[in-house]
Amino acid sequence: MGAFIELDRVEKVFDVRKRTGFLKREVRRVRAVDSISFTVARGEMVGYIGPNGAGKSTTIKMLTGILTPSGGRLRVAGIDPSRERMRLAHRIGVVFGQRTTLWWDLPLIDSYRLMHRMYRIPDARYRENLDRLVELLGLGALLDVPVRQLSLGQRMRGDIAAALLHDPEVLYLDEPTIGLDVVSKARVREFLRELNAERGTTVLLTTHDLQDIEQLCSRVMVIDHGRLVYDGALAGLHEAGGGERTLVVDLARELPPIEAGPTARVVKVDGPRQWLAFPASESAAPLVARIAAEYPLVDLSVREPDIEAVIAKMLSSMGDASVPAPGRETVVPGAQSS
Numbered sequence: 001m002g003a004f005i006e007l008d009r010v011e012k013v014f015d016v017r018k019r020t021g022f023l024k025r026e027v028r029r030v031r032a033v034d035s036i037s038f039t040v041a042r043g044e045m046v047g048y049i050g051p052n053g054a055g056k057s058t059t060i061k062m063l064t065g066i067l068t069p070s071g072g073r074l075r076v077a078g079i080d081p082s083r084e085r086m087r088l089a090h091r092i093g094v095v096f097g098q099r100t101t102l103w104w105d106l107p108l109i110d111s112y113r114l115m116h117r118m119y120r121i122p123d124a125r126y127r128e129n130l131d132r133l134v135e136l137l138g139l140g141a142l143l144d145v146p147v148r149q150l151s152l153g154q155r156m157r158g159d160i161a162a163a164l165l166h167d168p169e170v171l172y173l174d175e176p177t178i179g180l181d182v183v184s185k186a187r188v189r190e191f192l193r194e195l196n197a198e199r200g201t202t203v204l205l206t207t208h209d210l211q212d213i214e215q216l217c218s219r220v221m222v223i224d225h226g227r228l229v230y231d232g233a234l235a236g237l238h239e240a241g242g243g244e245r246t247l248v249v250d251l252a253r254e255l256p257p258i259e260a261g262p263t264a265r266v267v268k269v270d271g272p273r274q275w276l277a278f279p280a281s282e283s284a285a286p287l288v289a290r291i292a293a294e295y296p297l298v299d300l301s302v303r304e305p306d307i308e309a310v311i312a313k314m315l316s317s318m319g320d321a322s323v324p325a326p327g328r329e330t331v332v333p334g335a336q337s338s
Ligand SMILES: Nc1ncnc2c1ncn2[C@@H]1O[C@H](COP(=O)(O)OP(=O)(O)OP(=O)(O)O)[C@@H](O)[C@H]1O
Pocket: 014, 015, 016, 030, 031, 032, 050, 051, 052, 053, 054, 055, 056, 057, 058, 059
């Protein structure tokens, strides 16, 4: 007990037919998810990250019951998603940033009315949830607008509200901030933080934006080539990846490279601007203080490494042992057709 989401050596294999020549075809077997095990406790907010094609969306689709695992055991709230997809649907909410669950040609409010009926949400609860979500996500002026006329950020907020009308215990978010501007991203993050804190909603979040994870998730799981390669705190991920952040400083004038102590080094100089790399696990404060004391500092900013860079570094520092050779795409013997 205790685990709300439970995966035990879950696999998903796709057979993809590929044309390899005139009248020649080959079946390639893609191991999109390769023996993944993890558990998520009720109320946790977990980041699920990894490079393109790593298997994140495939995992989420299995957790909703859209896809059936090829192997292993999977439970959400004690339910086997692919066998009891409808029963599970009442307890989970899903947002796929890349596509909408809303009715394209209908005003936003009509989609919500349809969901009210589809999920058989009691009237009072529906009204209460709708009012709350409209307020928190700033949807008031948008309810009568057809979904196709909404901007990406407006539509995403509309989708998040749709996923929560029926009070799901867990929310899967597959890139909910993709393509959003800084203000909309901040708004979505703020909302998710409140949802998790006030309602105890369990959240599984997939994103390519490291700031989503930094601001929301105390735990992060990294998947690469269908395998779970890291599960722990974000700080630990930086350490495992030997990640570095960059301090960008503007000096009053052009000067030789700053001497900033043992852990920081200048990686670029352009006129009065200098870039210093320092370990991501360290605070920037002492470094800034040292520079400010000895140099004519005008302005500064800290740049985070992007997720792909951190993961790439982590994978290379682990060596190739973790990556199954010759890769998970294999030609299925005897499956050639002509
Ligand atoms: N329906 C499908 N049929 C065949 N192959 C698929 C199918 N869905 C996914 N794949 C393959 O499975 C692998 C994992 O895909 P998935 O969409 O889960 O990646 P992802 O981690 O979500 O990547 P991204 O960051 O690009 O969204 C990829 O190699 C992809 O081509």
